[in-house]
Amino acid sequence: MSGASLYIKKDLKITDVQVEILMGIVNIYSLVGSFAAGRTADWIGRQFTVVFAAAFFFSGALLMGFAGDYATLMAGRFVAGVGVGYAIMIAPVYTAEISPASSRGFLTSFTEVSINLGILLGRVSNYAFSRLPLYLGWRVMLGVGAAPSVLLALMVFVMPESPRWLVMKGRLADSKAVLEKVSDTTEEAWERLADIKAAAGIPSDIDGDVIAMPKKIGGGGGEERRVWRDLVVSPTPAMRRIVLAAVGLHFFQQASGTDSVVLYSPRVFESAGITSDDEFLATTCAVGVTKTLFVLVAANLLDRVGRRPMLLTSTGGMVVSLVGLATGLAVVGRSPEAQVPWAVGLCVASTLAYVAFFSVGLGPMCVVYTSEIFPLRVRALGFAVGVACNRVTSGVISMTFLSLSKAITIGGSFFLYAGITAVAWVFFFTHLPETRGQTLEEMARCSAWTTRP
Incomplete structure (x- = not known):
């Protein structure tokens, strides 16, 4: 959508405010999908919830591709937004639950790797399709997204549950069979099964292929109300710290201005003095390449270095990069009639540095960390709460950036984001304990949630 928005504005003759809404509203729409995904995942399972996400992505891409006016385009954004909510919740939860502790960070971070790879491919396809006639180019850019959705839906049928x-559904034999496939040894599979049974409240002496689950574990409306009570209404001190950590992490990830850098990178580069559409798309492709490369670096380091060191390094680097970007934009803004090559270079370098630091820590950390810290019984809905905060914040940031830039200048906007990111560093340092190397069941018993990290 970042590259396509340039052509949508020209073709449909829409205003900057309409562009803001078009870009950011998908985050608000995704709230529907994220909360529905929590319930769906607990009802029909993690595996087939992925099919729901694929169906929404497919329908949304086709609607946007065949849109003849702004209203139809917004309808397509709504459908795709619900799919975003489903996907952003279910992908990391499923990956974390099926991964061994030793490689969970690496595997869970591949959600972010895939997102960035998709963004990169989208930018490359935008560049390729920009040669098409105006009325056709942006429609192909958006409609081509239907193809990966079909592949995703088909791949579900070879994925284990x-x-x-x-275990939550009492299917112990099926759970053991899956664990034997994803564990190094049979003994490890048995140990993981025993830990999961204990977390689900199943006595260790109860065994069998399928067992009847107690009503309070097996599901139903009463259980969902208990989950919301434990998460929000009357949480324990430990649960309160977990929820605060998850919500704070998701809030600051978006409040740091990442959507303003990624979605509006053509506008940012235009403000920096880059003028042609080809240059816009080429520089945004460079942003996509940088994000993808550095999230791969993060995937390889998360289980070796740990979550906290990478998160703090990432956030600190983002503060410096945002200050550099804001400074460059402020200098260019004060010299509208003259080219300031060093300031343009500073803007481009700072943007690439920002996405590199974001992708090596704060970017993948949301899905990795949040999928780890919630206990089994509340994990799906707990993750949905974090995603809701993430999407609302993202929507506010992306739908106000152009207006904010007009009010306090584009340079001032990024100085503001730098200040927010500095506050985020302090929050992460004081509220997020290390989780590397612990199983999901050990995490629920971790004393760090009742003491300061």
């Missing part, structure tokens, strides 16, 4: 969800 989450062993933890199977």
